[in-house]
Amino acid sequence: MYEQPVPLFLAPMAGVTDLAYRLLARECGADLSITEFTAASGLSRHDASSWLKVESDHREKPFIPQIFGGDISEMVTTVELLEHKADIIDINFGCPAPKVCRNNAGAALLRSPDQVIEMVRACINATNVPITVKMRLGTGSGPNTALEITQRLEDEGVERVCVHGRTLRQRYSGEADWKQIKEIVDSVDIPVIANGDIIDAKTALSCLEVTGAGGLMIGRGAIGRPMIFHEIKRDLGWSVGKPPWGDDNIASSRLWCWNRYLELSSELYSGIRNKNLKRHAVSFTKGLPGASKMRVELHSIADQEKMGDRVKQYLEELTEIETLTL
Numbered sequence: 001m002y003e004q005p006v007p008l009f010l011a012p013m014a015g016v017t018d019l020a021y022r023l024l025a026r027e028c029g030a031d032l033s034i035t036e037f038t039a040a041s042g043l044s045r046h047d048a049s050s051w052l053k054v055e056s057d058h059r060e061k062p063f064i065p066q067i068f069g070g071d072i073s074e075m076v077t078t079v080e081l082l083e084h085k086a087d088i089i090d091i092n093f094g095c096p097a098p099k100v101c102r103n104n105a106g107a108a109l110l111r112s113p114d115q116v117i118e119m120v121r122a123c124i125n126a127t128n129v130p131i132t133v134k135m136r137l138g139t140g141s142g143p144n145t146a147l148e149i150t151q152r153l154e155d156e157g158v159e160r161v162c163v164h165g166r167t168l169r170q171r172y173s174g175e176a177d178w179k180q181i182k183e184i185v186d187s188v189d190i191p192v193i194a195n196g197d198i199i200d201a202k203t204a205l206s207c208l209e210v211t212g213a214g215g216l217m218i219g220r221g222a223i224g225r226p227m228i229f230h231e232i233k234r235d236l237g238w239s240v241g242k243p244p245w246g247d248d249n250i251a252s253s254r255l256w257c258w259n260r261y262l263e264l265s266s267e268l269y270s271g272i273r274n275k276n277l278k279r280h281a282v283s284f285t286k287g288l289p290g291a292s293k294m295r296v297e298l299h300s301i302a303d304q305e306k307m308g309d310r311v312k313q314y315l316e317e318l319t320e321i322e323t324l325t326l
Ligand SMILES: Cc1cc2nc3c(=O)[nH]c(=O)nc-3n(C[C@H](O)[C@H](O)[C@H](O)COP(=O)(O)O)c2cc1C
Pocket: 011, 012, 013, 014, 015, 016, 035, 036, 037, 066, 092, 094, 095, 134, 164, 195, 196, 197, 198, 217, 218, 219, 220, 221
């Protein structure tokens, strides 16, 4: 057992962690959540769709928008524009997408620690809001730079870093290297959050034992499974009460989460099309009996309310199958 609870973060994930999903994850036990990465080029030009990505709500405290960019003046302008609403601003140096890296942003910047430091320093100087950083181990060409960067960022006054234990070149292949995260944890005094391949209580515990990290961040393991945060805390003995879904039945927990996601979406996005709904419908039902057949039907449902209801009906039917207990 890992006696000392550490904060559990819902990882920022484009196309997944919309505001309703972040609030849902919080209700399921996530301690912190971060918006999906949003381009400083869009935010600094007041682009409406970029600003929609950094919407929040009083229930999401602290509110942490994540930004990325390759141009320091756009990053500074963005920080200044976000300052009044953000509790913390997170900067992304982890995105491997070619269209981001081509603009010398995201994980591409890890090849040049000086540029990372210059950008973060300018952002810190522009605001009183704490700045945090999320990065990969390095680019994968040449030695990894995350350790050097973290040490230098500590000197600049960064509050916390999160390290995904893969390189840019790896994208999502291979295994996250928690041992390299441990070296970083041991080399600084600021909190280092470990990220990569945590999918349940067992892997959460192993990651903590290997890294000694100050917190854990969970991405793919929380897609369609926001209840993972409750499960980890419960299984590691971090005294949590009963979950909001009552009993630990897979179908009933997913049904509760789905209904709550729909409720939060209709409250928060009323009149706005939820572009993530279908993706969530697929992931909430992944691996469950008869789900692939039901999902075929989803492709022919254009109306979002009907899509929500169809998944709800499917999960309701499943709750009647008692053998699906955890
Ligand atoms: C669909 C998807 C979207 C992602 N979008 C972002 C993002 O916007 N910002 C970011 O820092 N990382 C993003 N990531 C990376 C995750 O935050 C996380 O670092 C990565 O998935 C490794 O953690 P995991 O093994 O728990 O999934 C994304 C990952 C996925 C799968």
